Amino acid sequence: MLQTTKMADLKPFLQKxxxxxxxxxxxxxxLMRTLGQAVRRVAAHQDLLRIGEKADxxxxxxxxxxxxxxxxxxxxxxxxxxxxxxxxCDLHVTILGAMDHNIGTLTNCMVLDVDNAQIEQxxxxxxxxxxxxxxGTLVDEATLREWLVNIGQRTAIERLAHLFCELLVRLRVVGxxxxxxxxxxxxxxxxxxxxxxxxxxxxxxxxxxxxxxxIELRNKHLTIHDLPALATLGQFNPLYLHVRNQAPS
Amino acid sequence: MLQTTKMADLKPFLQKxxxxxxxxxxxxxxLMRTLGQAVRRVAAHQDLLRIGEKADxxxxxxxxxxxxxxxxxxxxxxxxxxxxxxxxCDLHVTILGAMDHNIGTLTNCMVLDVDNAQIEQxxxxxxxxxxxxxxGTLVDEATLREWLVNIGQRTAIERLAHLFCELLVRLRVVGxxxxxxxxxxxxxxxxxxxxxxxxxxxxxxxxxxxxxxxIELRNKHLTIHDLPALATLGQFNPLYLHVRNQAPS
DNA sequence: CGTTTGATTGACACGAGTCAACACCAGTGG
DNA sequence: CCACTGGTGTTGACTCGTGTCAATCAAACG
Numbered sequence: 001m002l003q004t005t006k007m008a009d010l011k012p013f014l015q016k017x018x019x020x021x022x023x024x025x026x027x028x029x030x031l032m033r034t035l036g037q038a039v040r041r042v043a044a045h046q047d048l049l050r051i052g053e054k055a056d057x058x059x060x061x062x063x064x065x066x067x068x069x070x071x072x073x074x075x076x077x078x079x080x081x082x083x084x085x086x087x088x089c090d091l092h093v094t095i096l097g098a099m100d101h102n103i104g105t106l107t108n109c110m111v112l113d114v115d116n117a118q119i120e121q122x123x124x125x126x127x128x129x130x131x132x133x134x135x136g137t138l139v140d141e142a143t144l145r146e147w148l149v150n151i152g153q154r155t156a157i158e159r160l161a162h163l164f165c166e167l168l169v170r171l172r173v174v175g176x177x178x179x180x181x182x183x184x185x186x187x188x189x190x191x192x193x194x195x196x197x198x199x200x201x202x203x204x205x206x207x208x209x210x211x212x213x214x215i216e217l218r219n220k221h222l223t224i225h226d227l228p229a230l231a232t233l234g235q236f237n238p239l240y241l242h243v244r245n246q247a248p249s
Numbered sequence: 250m251l252q253t254t255k256m257a258d259l260k261p262f263l264q265k266x267x268x269x270x271x272x273x274x275x276x277x278x279x280l281m282r283t284l285g286q287a288v289r290r291v292a293a294h295q296d297l298l299r300i301g302e303k304a305d306x307x308x309x310x311x312x313x314x315x316x317x318x319x320x321x322x323x324x325x326x327x328x329x330x331x332x333x334x335x336x337x338c339d340l341h342v343t344i345l346g347a348m349d350h351n352i353g354t355l356t357n358c359m360v361l362d363v364d365n366a367q368i369e370q371x372x373x374x375x376x377x378x379x380x381x382x383x384x385g386t387l388v389d390e391a392t393l394r395e396w397l398v399n400i401g402q403r404t405a406i407e408r409l410a411h412l413f414c415e416l417l418v419r420l421r422v423v424g425x426x427x428x429x430x431x432x433x434x435x436x437x438x439x440x441x442x443x444x445x446x447x448x449x450x451x452x453x454x455x456x457x458x459x460x461x462x463x464i465e466l467r468n469k470h471l472t473i474h475d476l477p478a479l480a481t482l483g484q485f486n487p488l489y490l491h492v493r494n495q496a497p498s
Numbered sequence: 499c500g501t502t503t504g505a506t507t508g509a510c511a512c513g514a515g516t517c518a519a520c521a522c523c524a525g526t527g528g
Numbered sequence: 529c530c531a532c533t534g535g536t537g538t539t540g541a542c543t544c545g546t547g548t549c550a551a552t553c554a555a556a557c558g
Contacts, residue, residue: 051488070395070398072402072403072484073484076402077402078397078398078401080394080397081394095270095380095387096387096491097491100391100394100489100491101489131344134341135345137390138341138344138345140390141386141389142345144390144397145329145330145350148327148329149327151397151400152400152445153321153327153445195401196400196401196402239300239349242345242346
């Protein structure tokens with residue numbers, strides 16, 4: 001299943017860094033050279049890293065949806081972050097020691113493994129790249145904070161609206177949207193585990209959103225018909241994503 | 250209100266880094282020298298950093314409780330993190346640009362401001378210190394993830410139990426506990442804003458915890474009578490705090 | 499085809515929010 | 529010294545958002 005990285009694969013990743021922190025052209029070239037490694041195809045619902053493990057390599061999601069999650073003793077699951085194309089998995093595990101949560105795929109994915117030593121060398125050699133990597137980590141943290149607000153303060157329908165807005169912005173950055181629509185491969189159960197809601201209730205709220213005409217969700221494809229309404233409903237303010245010049249519409 | 254940093258003030262901070270990532274003795278000395286700056290006394294309920302601002306200095310909490318929080322358009326508030334003595338406020342704002350949330354005191358605090366340039370120089374000069382700082386940031390992120398699980402999956406009583414366990418461990422690291430008790434200056438409203446619960450419900454759950462005999466909370470002082478029970482109730486596993494050799498009891 | 503996974507629906511239960519009143523205490527100022 | 533105040537904690541009655549359970553349906557799949 002191994003194959004050499006094609007140029008196209010890294011595009012979302014570079015695009016994201018460019019959007020967020022203005023990585024220079026030569027920095028990108030350097031990244032491309034270093035990251036020209038083997039890509040793995042990983043099936044859906046596979047763990048990339050398990051709690052307690054030490055990561056020997058940084059993982060980069062090039063295609064598909066992955067996530068961070070924890071399972072409670074009684075079986076409840078909380079998804080704590082989505083890893084979309086262009087997202088970095090774990091810059092830091094070397095510093096922290098062992099993983100305190102799991103990382104797993106939600107759909108079929110293309111994943112790039114980069115050796116830790118190689119990353120450290122790259123970050124030492126090129127300061128802009130180091131900065132860009134940390135930028136990614138910090139945006140992850142900001143997103144996490146917003147999710148906490150989402151679950152802690154908003155009602156079910158607001159949570160869903162907010163999540164759909166966030167996904168639109170994040171996927172747009174890596175060129176995976178067309179207009180105000182995008183492929184949304186998650187099941188209602190997975191949405192529930194993300195938002196702290198039961199599957200049944202996610203279903204009901206989705207229908208409410210559909211009925212009001214702001215979205216359409218069919219065949220794993222989401223179309224947002226009334227983005228302003230959705231953004232208002234979810235009280236969505238994209239500031240926390242730290243993306244440059246991108247209006248919610 | 251300015252005064253020179255006394256040795257004692259930095260103790261919690263150093264203690265924490267030592268616990269977490271084994272900072273060497275000479276590294277500590279170097280930190281002490283560099284951080285010998287002016288300490289501020291800040292009253293309760295004051296903002297240290299507001300959303301949209303750029304931080305010109307890193308803030309270190311030496312005494313008191315502070316927090317990260319966001320306010321929604323309709324007034325709802327979510328506290329996203331506690332900053333306890335020894336915690337660093339913001340290593341990163343320089344990389345991200347503007348703050349995407351507020352930082353404010355919950356109680357009277359002693360805060361140390363360290364110039365950004367000075368921090369960067371320190372991190373460049375001493376690699377262990379840089380590592381230690383990033384370690385702090387990453388633990389913050391891990392804590393945030395656990396809070397997400399807490400709010401997303403656990404019932405009110407479980408959330409409170411979990412929070413009290415976390416505070417015990419974190420305060421113990423900086424020497425602010427006696428046995429299984431510690432000063433807990435937060436109001437029920439603040440606990441509610443932290444856990445995504447109404448004030449009234451926090452009150453009821455606290456009484457339930459008191460009635461069952463596992464804790465005692467009086468005069469802003471919390472005493473945990475049955476830590477194992479509390480930890481079980483909150484499904485508390487301190488792994489995410491990445492503190493060395495500390496058993497839950 | 500059966501089998502399985504995910505979506506949908508309805509009836510019902512319950513945890514948590516809301517509203518409102520009251521108690522308590524520490525300041526504050528007259 | 530004592531009213532007055534505002535913040536915090538406490539309580540009860542009631543409402544409502546979500547969860548639970550269970551059945552059914554639809555689509556995907558080997």
